[in-house]
Amino acid sequence: MFCTNCGEQIEKPLISVKGEVCPHCGCVIQTCETPKGDPNKNGKAIASLVLGIVSLITWLIPLFGYPTSIIGIILGVSGMKSENKGMGIAGLVMSIIALVACIANSAIGAYIGSTSF
Numbered sequence: 732m733f734c735t736n737c738g739e740q741i742e743k744p745l746i747s748v749k750g751e752v753c754p755h756c757g758c759v760i761q762t763c764e765t766p767k768g769d770p771n772k773n774g775k776a777i778a779s780l781v782l783g784i785v786s787l788i789t790w791l792i793p794l795f796g797y798p799t800s801i802i803g804i805i806l807g808v809s810g811m812k813s814e815n816k817g818m819g820i821a822g823l824v825m826s827i828i829a830l831v832a833c834i835a836n837s838a839i840g841a842y843i844g845s846t847s848f
């Protein structure tokens with residue numbers, strides 16, 4: 732039998748309080764179809780949170796605000812699938828707010844620029 736989570740062959744499953752566990756990845760065999768949050772995405776959730784905070788500061792400068800908020804949104808979507816779901820969502824929300832503020836900022840800037848002469 733093969734583990735549905737990591738794909739390794741299971742010759743002898745480990746027995747834990749949760750039931751039979753894959754000796755390679757540690758997931759419970761009966762629930763391997765719905766594995767826990769992807770640990771590879773935990774970093775993305777944290778990065779998204781950091782970028783969200785940074786973009787809330789940098790939205791005043793569109794040159795920095797656009798890339799930080801857009802990358803924050805992309806990482807936030809990814810980070811939502813991790814164990815740090817809350818961090819990913821927080822990062823995503825902050826990045827969206829920053830992006831909207833950034834767009835509004837450049838729209839107002841363009842409007843002022845076009846009417847001041």
Ligand SMILES: [Zn+2]
Nearest residue numbers: 734737753756
């Ligand atoms: Zn496994």
